[in-house]
Amino acid sequence: MMTADTHFRQEALSLTSVSSYILTLGLGSQELQISIIDPVRNRCLWLDEYVLTDVNTEEEYLATIQRLLSQHELMQKTFWKAVRVIVSNQSFTLVPTSLFRKEYAARALSLARGLVTDHESVQHTVHPAWEAVTVFSLPVSWTEWLLEVYPFETIQIVHQVDILLQLSTKITEDGLLLYVEKRAATLVYLQSGRLYYCNRFVYRASADLIYYILFVLNELKVNTEDIQAWAFGDITEKSEVYQALQPYLAQLTQGLPASVTIPEVPADLVSSYRMVTFMG
Numbered sequence: 001m002m003t004a005d006t007h008f009r010q011e012a013l014s015l016t017s018v019s020s021y022i023l024t025l026g027l028g029s030q031e032l033q034i035s036i037i038d039p040v041r042n043r044c045l046w047l048d049e050y051v052l053t054d055v056n057t058e059e060e061y062l063a064t065i066q067r068l069l070s071q072h073e074l075m076q077k078t079f080w081k082a083v084r085v086i087v088s089n090q091s092f093t094l095v096p097t098s099l100f101r102k103e104y105a106a107r108a109l110s111l112a113r114g115l116v117t118d119h120e121s122v123q124h125t126v127h128p129a130w131e132a133v134t135v136f137s138l139p140v141s142w143t144e145w146l147l148e149v150y151p152f153e154t155i156q157i158v159h160q161v162d163i164l165l166q167l168s169t170k171i172t173e174d175g176l177l178l179y180v181e182k183r184a185a186t187l188v189y190l191q192s193g194r195l196y197y198c199n200r201f202v203y204r205a206s207a208d209l210i211y212y213i214l215f216v217l218n219e220l221k222v223n224t225e226d227i228q229a230w231a232f233g234d235i236t237e238k239s240e241v242y243q244a245l246q247p248y249l250a251q252l253t254q255g256l257p258a259s260v261t262i263p264e265v266p267a268d269l270v271s272s273y274r275m276v277t278f279m280g
Contacts, residue, residue: 006049008265013045015077021045023080026160027142028088028181030055032065034074037263039081044263046074058139066145075149083153085146088160088184092136094198097126100133109135125162129169130195134162161200164188168195170260173228176249177256178213180233180241185209187216196220206240214248225250232256 013036020040026033030053036046050068055061069075093112100108105124106116112135116122120137127134136159146155164179168188171177177188183204189197197220203209217224229252235242237254246252256262 006047008044008047010043010045015073018077018080020081022082022084023074023077024084024086026086026088027061027065027138029061029183031088032068034072035263036074042261042263044265047265048072059141062139062141062145069149078150078152080150080153082156083146083150084156084158086158086160086163087136087138088181089136089138090184090200090202091120091138092134092159092161092200094161095133095135097128097131097133100124100126100135105135106137109137123157123159125158127162127165127169127195130165132165132195134159134165136161161186161198165195165198167256167260167262171257172259173257175257176217176222176227176229178229178231178233178235180209180231180235182234185213185233187213189220189222206244209241210244213245217248224248227251228257229253230256 018036020038022037022039024033024035024037026035030051032050032052034046034048035044037043038045052061052064055064091109091113093109095108102124106122109122110116116137119140121140121143122135122137124136125134138157143157146157164177164186165188168177168190171190172193174191175189177186177190179186179188184200184202186200187197188195197216199216201212203212227249229245229249231242231245231252231254235254237243242252242254
C-alpha cells in the first residue's frame with residue numbers, strides 16, 4: 001500500500017520539454033520521493049512523497065513503485081537532462097581513495113556488511129575533497145528496471161550519504177552534521193578541513209538515537225561545548241531528540257550553515273531541510 005504524503009508543483013512548470021531539468025527518484029525502504037530540479041535556478045519545481053506500508057521485501061517494494069509510476073505523469077516524460085536515483089539503505093561503506101579498486105568494490109562492501117550476492121548491483125561514488133569513495137549496493141532488479149524505463153537518459157545512481165558528503169564540501173569550519181529520518185540518522189563530523197567520521201545507523205526509539213550520538217561524540221573526543229552542530233531532516237527544535245541533545249551540544253542549531261544552498265521549495269509546504277538528501 002502507498003499513501004501520498006506531500007505534493008507540490010510550480011504553477012508555471014511546463015512539461016513540454018524537460019531536457020533542462022533533473023528528475024530525482026529517492027528510494028528508501030518505506031518511502032518514495034519524486035522531484036524535478038531546475039539546476040540553473042536551483043529550484044525544486046515538483047515534489048511528490050509517498051509512504052509505503054506493508055512492504056516487507058525488495059521485490060514487493062519494486063512492484064509497488066512500478067504500479068504507481070506506471071500511471072504517474074512524470075514517468076511518461078523522457079529525455080531529461082539527467083535522472084538521479086538516490087538510494088537510502090544500510091548497504092554502504094566508505095573506502096579511502098588510495099585503497100579503492102573498482103574490481104574489488106564488492107569485496108570491500110562485503111567486509112563492511114556481509115556477503116554481497118549476485119542479486120545486488122554494486123555502485124561507487126568518488127569524493128575527491130574527502131579522499132574517499134562510497135561503495136554501496138541496490139538490487140539488480142532495480143537497476144534493470146531503471147534502464148528499461150530510461151534507456152536514453154544519463155542515470156546517476158548515488159547513495160544518500162553521497163549527497164551529505166557533497167553538501168559537506170561547502171562547510172569551511174569544524175562541525176557536526178546530523179541528518180535525522182524517521183528510522184535512521186546520519187552523522188558527519190568535519191575536523192580541520194577533513195572528513196573525520198561518517199556513518200548512518202537505524203534506530204527504533206528516540207532514546208536509542210540520543211545514546212548513539214552521545215556515544216560517538218565521546219569516542220571521537222569532541223569538545224561538545226565549542227563545536228558547531230547542525231541538525232536537519234525529520235527534526236525540529238521541539239522534538240525529543242533535539243531537546244535531549246541541547247544540554248550536550250551548546251552550539252546546536254536547526255538547519256544548515258548559510259554556506260550550504262539547496263533547491264528552494266515553498267516554506268509553507270514542507271521543510272526543505274527534511275528533503276535535502278534527495279533534492280541535493
